[in-house]
Amino acid sequence: SGGVCGRWLMDHNSDTAIWFHLLGKGEGWAHSPTWEPPLKMDAGDLVLFLPHAEKHYLSYSPHEVPFDTTDARAATWEEGPVGFVCGLIELSMPNSAIWQALPAEIVIKKADAGEILSNLIQLIIKEAAGNRFGSFSVIERLCDGIFVLVMRHCIEQELINQGVFVAMQDRRLETVLGLIHQQPWQPWTMTSLCSHAGLSKTAMSEKFTHLLGSSPIEYLTTWRMQIASSWLKESGMTVERVAERCGYDSVSAFSKAFKRSFGMSPGCYRKGIT
Known part of the structure; x- marks a missing residue:
């Protein structure tokens, strides 16, 4: 000041x-x-x-x-x-x-x-x-x-009517988003997320699509890739370790998902940063 x-x-x-x-x-x-x-x-x-x-x-x-x-x-x-x-x-x-x-x-x-x-x-x-x-x-x-x-x-004031902050006004969606954000490495499925929220798959999908523009699993994948891009910036962090922390059993599956999101492999992304 x-x-x-x-x-x-x-x-x-x-x-x-x-x-x-x-x-x-x-x-x-x-x-x-x-x-x-x-x-x-x-x-x-x-x-x-x-x-x-x-x-x-x-x-x-x-x-x-x-x-x-x-x-x-x-x-x-x-x-x-x-x-x-x-x-x-x-x-x-x-x-x-x-x-x-x-x-x-x-x-x-x-x-x-x-x-x-x-x-x-x-x-x-x-x-x-x-x-x-x-x-x-x-x-x-x-x-x-x-x-x-x-x-x-x-x-x-309804300056925002979509997105995570609005979705979290719904108690059940707040539960799901909390799980995804805090534990992205867990092998979440629609069944397990719906069980935690007390919602049917149809209701869950409709709410996510309306407020977040994607399905719960698509949102989970996007969140994992965003976190992965941040972790890849850390010195000493390997692609293998990032894949594991994002809940992927294989580097190959992680690399494919990452490339779909960022248009390049995790290795190339790291080189571009460094």
Whole structure:
């Protein structure tokens, strides 16, 4: 958190992280192909950018994106006419369906935040402005709740009507998704998943198709491949070990499934990373 002076510009574009920007005082503008004219931000407004958001910038002006910022500088909260609290959530699997189902940009104006989120935002702003003992640590902990409350806001305001976060509002689907996400190596079948959820195969398939766009087993396979792509980035992790951790008895079967998802073998994927 802190203040900014002059012709300031913020470029927090990321392919792997969710960035949030809370404007604590002053005003600013978000420049993105999504908004024409640029989105005006006032004190108390919150905006989040997910990895699949288009190129965007925050600027001091609705008319200019000043790439030459030699006359801009960071300042203390008290000194700067504009003050921000910014943070990021680094994602290990940014291309996962969990994140891709969310809006690329999420804007919550102060007047629309609702009581609980609004109170949290105001508490964060007060801590940022106070510069008291432990303020940084307090802000860090308070910001942990921002994302959860933003997801609640999006669901309750029907900004999202499909995807994992919506599906998990269904208690029985939450059970199934929890099993898949936490234990992807288990040899799950439609029968075993339906047994845990207390649903028929027909009902389970209809719910998954409507909310997630795939069958339970297709979703399981996609989730395993997303996790596999993350594990393959780890040094010292072999293809054989990744296959085992994803619940495959043979490297060959794992490699075929991986190639269907990523268009290349696990070995080639690793080489492309390294």
